[in-house]
Amino acid sequence: MRHPSNVPVRLTDYRPADFLIDSVALDFRLDRTATRVVATLTLRRNPKGVPGAALVLDGDELTLVSLKLDGRALGPQEYEATPDRLTLSAVPDGPFTLEIETRVDPTANTQLSGLYRSGSAYCTQCEAEGFRRITYFLDRPDVLSVYTTRIEADEREAPVLLANGNPVEAGKIAGGSRHYAVWRDPFPKPSYLFALVGGDLGVVRDSFTTMSGREVALAIYVEHGKEARAEYAMDALKRSMRWDEEKFGREYDLDVFNIVAVSDFNMGAMENKGLNVFNDKYVLASPETATDGDYAGIEAVIAHEYFHNWTGNRITCRDWFQLCLKEGLTVFRDHEFSADMRSRPVQRISEVRGLRLVQFPEDAGPLAHPVRPSVYHEINNFYTSTVYEKGSELVRMLRTLIGAETFRRGMDIYFERFDGTAATVEDFLSCFAEASGRDLSQFALWYSQAGTPVLSSEGAYDPDAKTFTLTLKQETRPTPGQTDKKPVVIPVALALFSENGQKLDLASRDARPEELSRGLVELTGAERRLTFENVPSRPIVSLLRGFSAPVRLEPAPASADLERQLAFDDDPFNRWQAAQSLALRAIFARVDAARQGAAAPEAPGYVAALRTLLVGADADPAFAAQALSLPSVIDLAREAGSDVDPDVHHAARMGLRAEIGGALRADAEAAYARFADKGPYRPDAAGAGRRALRAVALDLVAAGDPQKGGALAQELFRNAGNMTDRLSALTTLALLGGDAREAAFESFYKQFADDPLVLDKWFSLQATIPEPATTQRVIKLMSHPDFSLTNPNRLRALIGAFANANLTCFHALDGSGYDLLTRVVLDVDPRNPQVAARLLSSLRAWRTLEARRRALVEAKLRDIVAREGLSADTRDIATRALA
Ligand code: ARG
Numbered sequence: 001m002r003h004p005s006n007v008p009v010r011l012t013d014y015r016p017a018d019f020l021i022d023s024v025a026l027d028f029r030l031d032r033t034a035t036r037v038v039a040t041l042t043l044r045r046n047p048k049g050v051p052g053a054a055l056v057l058d059g060d061e062l063t064l065v066s067l068k069l070d071g072r073a074l075g076p077q078e079y080e081a082t083p084d085r086l087t088l089s090a091v092p093d094g095p096f097t098l099e100i101e102t103r104v105d106p107t108a109n110t111q112l113s114g115l116y117r118s119g120s121a122y123c124t125q126c127e128a129e130g131f132r133r134i135t136y137f138l139d140r141p142d143v144l145s146v147y148t149t150r151i152e153a154d155e156r157e158a159p160v161l162l163a164n165g166n167p168v169e170a171g172k173i174a175g176g177s178r179h180y181a182v183w184r185d186p187f188p189k190p191s192y193l194f195a196l197v198g199g200d201l202g203v204v205r206d207s208f209t210t211m212s213g214r215e216v217a218l219a220i221y222v223e224h225g226k227e228a229r230a231e232y233a234m235d236a237l238k239r240s241m242r243w244d245e246e247k248f249g250r251e252y253d254l255d256v257f258n259i260v261a262v263s264d265f266n267m268g269a270m271e272n273k274g275l276n277v278f279n280d281k282y283v284l285a286s287p288e289t290a291t292d293g294d295y296a297g298i299e300a301v302i303a304h305e306y307f308h309n310w311t312g313n314r315i316t317c318r319d320w321f322q323l324c325l326k327e328g329l330t331v332f333r334d335h336e337f338s339a340d341m342r343s344r345p346v347q348r349i350s351e352v353r354g355l356r357l358v359q360f361p362e363d364a365g366p367l368a369h370p371v372r373p374s375v376y377h378e379i380n381n382f383y384t385s386t387v388y389e390k391g392s393e394l395v396r397m398l399r400t401l402i403g404a405e406t407f408r409r410g411m412d413i414y415f416e417r418f419d420g421t422a423a424t425v426e427d428f429l430s431c432f433a434e435a436s437g438r439d440l441s442q443f444a445l446w447y448s449q450a451g452t453p454v455l456s457s458e459g460a461y462d463p464d465a466k467t468f469t470l471t472l473k474q475e476t477r478p479t480p481g482q483t484d485k486k487p488v489v490i491p492v493a494l495a496l497f498s499e500n501g502q503k504l505d506l507a508s509r510d511a512r513p514e515e516l517s518r519g520l521v522e523l524t525g526a527e528r529r530l531t532f533e534n535v536p537s538r539p540i541v542s543l544l545r546g547f548s549a550p551v552r553l554e555p556a557p558a559s560a561d562l563e564r565q566l567a568f569d570d571d572p573f574n575r576w577q578a579a580q581s582l583a584l585r586a587i588f589a590r591v592d593a594a595r596q597g598a599a600a601p602e603a604p605g606y607v608a609a610l611r612t613l614l615v616g617a618d619a620d621p622a623f624a625a626q627a628l629s630l631p632s633v634i635d636l637a638r639e640a641g642s643d644v645d646p647d648v649h650h651a652a653r654m655g656l657r658a659e660i661g662g663a664l665r666a667d668a669e670a671a672y673a674r675f676a677d678k679g680p681y682r683p684d685a686a687g688a689g690r691r692a693l694r695a696v697a698l699d700l701v702a703a704g705d706p707q708k709g710g711a712l713a714q715e716l717f718r719n720a721g722n723m724t725d726r727l728s729a730l731t732t733l734a735l736l737g738g739d740a741r742e743a744a745f746e747s748f749y750k751q752f753a754d755d756p757l758v759l760d761k762w763f764s765l766q767a768t769i770p771e772p773a774t775t776q777r778v779i780k781l782m783s784h785p786d787f788s789l790t791n792p793n794r795l796r797a798l799i800g801a802f803a804n805a806n807l808t809c810f811h812a813l814d815g816s817g818y819d820l821l822t823r824v825v826l827d828v829d830p831r832n833p834q835v836a837a838r839l840l841s842s843l844r845a846w847r848t849l850e851a852r853r854r855a856l857v858e859a860k861l862r863d864i865v866a867r868e869g870l871s872a873d874t875r876d877i878a879t880r881a882l883a
């Protein structure tokens with residue numbers, strides 16, 4: 001495999017390539033086990049490279065068939081070819097062409113990187129370093145070339161032949177059943193954006209007229225018979241194209257835009273120029289098979305990949321350390337799109353929930369790394385929540401700091417200045433420094449410094465002087481390899497409220513006027529003290545409004561203040577946060593009591609606040625559903641931070657849930673009835689909000705009165721008109737257990753046995769049942785005929801869900817959960833290292849566990865590291881996890 005050596009790649013070692021490749025002509029003869037690839041490269045020396053340097057091209061598991069330089073066949077003494085490198089020590093100083101013929105076996109490609117087969121189709125995945133598994137190349141993002149791709153295949157096997165760019169020519173090959181197609185992409189691009197697809201696929205077509213009046217032919221290719229399920233994705237695509245024109249002035253640039261959905265895919269989707277390839281999970285949806293969450297996911301990922309056309313493709317990354325340049329920025333753009341399409345506050349809450357669920361633990365554990373890492377062993381392991389989600393938060397923070405208008409001007413400069421180039425984070429920031437006239441050097445620390453800063457606040461009210469003094473402090477704990485942390489610039493959005501909910505004008509000599517008028521103060525040093533004047537009584541402080549920076553805020557305000565905030569804060573995010581903080585406090589009070597053998601303390605104030613939310617849910621059901629949801633055991637583990645025992649957290653959480661369910665039973669039943677499905681299913685935000693609230697109500701009924709909840713859930717399960725309701729019924733039944741649960745799982749299976757994406761839900765839900773028998777159930781499910789170790793979606797559905805979302809079982813004290821995970825990781829590793837490594841990173845927070853579990857995990861990690869023949873991917877995660 002690749003990188004057998006232990007040599008890390010470092011940002012500081014970046015050197016421009018010694019050669020440039022101006023154009024690439026690719027000729028594919030598709031064959032299941034022996035595909036021929038002829039690549040004709042036009043090369044010349046890079047004036048920025050080392051003069052006289054040898055030409056060294058990257059490869060990975062390649063077989064060289066023949067090699068020609070300027071048309072002359074080269075003898076074996078004129079080059080050196082290994083599976084992972086092609087070296088020519090003597091090449092002309094002027095431009096020259098190199099014709100490389102390789103043979104690859106797409107069927108044997110179980111890594112799903114390079115050219116592989118998904119079902120009966122041929123497809124490619126080249127990011128990050130998959131192109132070198134197709135032909136020898138300068139497989140690095142700063143080498144931009146114009147590509148022409150000719151594909152030849154059996155017409156019966158692959159009537160559809162697609163590649164990047166615009167179609168040029170197609171036809172039959174005389175004497176047989178073969179045909180061909182030629183595609184040309186006029187936009188210079190790096191090799192990771194190359195793609196081709198060949199197969200027998202169904203299609204939905206549409207068109208889009210761009211803002212300058214150009215007509216673009218749109219097509220989404222799916223498995224035959226599933227065309228109708230691609231309609232929502234098509235609609236999302238058109239809305240994305242319009243939105244990027246309206247919000248960022250970005251127009252699409254080719255005559256066609258194609259999307260292909262495949263069922264075997266390592267990640268979510270890929271933004272190949274003009275030919276996006278998607279995990280079908282993010283394309284296919286129907287009311288009967290997809291939940292509201294699935295629809296929202298499709299909308300977001302379709303938008304994300306489309307937005308890459310400018311942020312990623314037209315402007316790409318100089319090197320992989322700059323990954324956040326395209327990913328963080330594009331996540332920011334898709335978040336904004338979703339906020340515009342749906343509810344902005346609810347979208348913000350779900351962004352922050354996601355960030356805290358994965359990125360915060362990552363940033364607090366052994367796998368912590370900066371948004372722009374400075375060293376890697378295996379780049380595929382850096383497609384992380386830190387690069388993506390924290391990367392997006394940094395862009396959001398930048399906009400918050402300089403203001404939306406200035407931000408937009410900076411983006412315009414960025415598109416104007418760096419179009420057609422491979423850029424860096426410095427390039428990006430320079431545009432905003434110019435637009436705003438601000439020095440962004442301290443802001444840049446956010447990109448190089450790992451770890452989540454802790455923002456602490458302390459308030460003191462002086463009733464005589466009528467002043468309120470707020471002290472803000474920041475601290476970032478050391479992370480692996482980075483002990484010295486500097487203060488970063490933290491935009492703190494804030495407001496003060498009187499006890500009856502009046503928003504107070506901010507007056508202070510310690511803040512700049514525009515800080516006060518915007519309600520946004522900047523903390524740049526370790527500490528800042530602000531005294532506010534004319535404060536009539538002790539105020540309620542609303543801090544970090546809208547989650548204005550990716551930090552941990554400590555401590556949470558007093559419960560009485562949180563209850564008031566929940567009642568009247570005009571920042572919806574902080575209202576939700578107040579509910580979360582109250583819940584956390586109530587659960588941790590139960591944890592403490594349990595540890596001391598004391599009776600469980602009740603939380604009447606919190607429960608009363610929830611009653612108000614539930615009764616008033618009609619105003620904004622989606623928001624109410626979020627605010628009524630308890631933190632998960634994962635949230636609890638993260639907030640605890642150390643000495644984590646998931647059993648204790650789970651028990652305390654279930655205790656509070658029962659308390660709430662008992663107290664709100666009647667209101668929950670009423671809400672369940674009130675929010676009943678009306679009319680045909682529509683996947684819009686309003687309908688989704690009602691269904692989400694109803695699911696929360698059902699859960700509360702089941703918590704307060706299991707019998708009643710079970711009866712309602714069974715009825716809903718039988719009569720549900722859509723997958724969202726059916727799955728929320730099944731979730732309730734899964735938690736209640738007993739025969740009703742088993743019968744429901746069985747009937748669900750029968751109904752959807754032919755639908756892989758729905759079966760994934762069936763596997764996942766079973767894997768997340770929080771009871772000890774689940775581990776055995778998962779083991780049994782692994783021998784189910786529908787389970788597969790080779791399909792990434794199925795593997796994630798069962799094993800990923802178990803390891804990431806079932807903390808009590810995964811962290812069982814007998815080590816059975818860890819046994820299960822490591823067995824699967826080692827099994828999958830030789831076939832698909834990327835997916836194996838990803839599964840193993842579910843141990844990202846292992847150091848926060850209590851001692852016995854920590855010892856079990858450590859032994860497992862040491863055992864993995866000691867194995868021979870481990871992939872670079874899995875070795876890298878296991879090694880760093882031990883840091
Ligand atoms: N660029 C893709 C995205 O839109 C991710 C592809 C990464 N794939 C990989 N194997 N590293 O997020």
Ligand code: ZN
Pocket residue numbers: 304308326327330
């Ligand atoms: Zn992306």
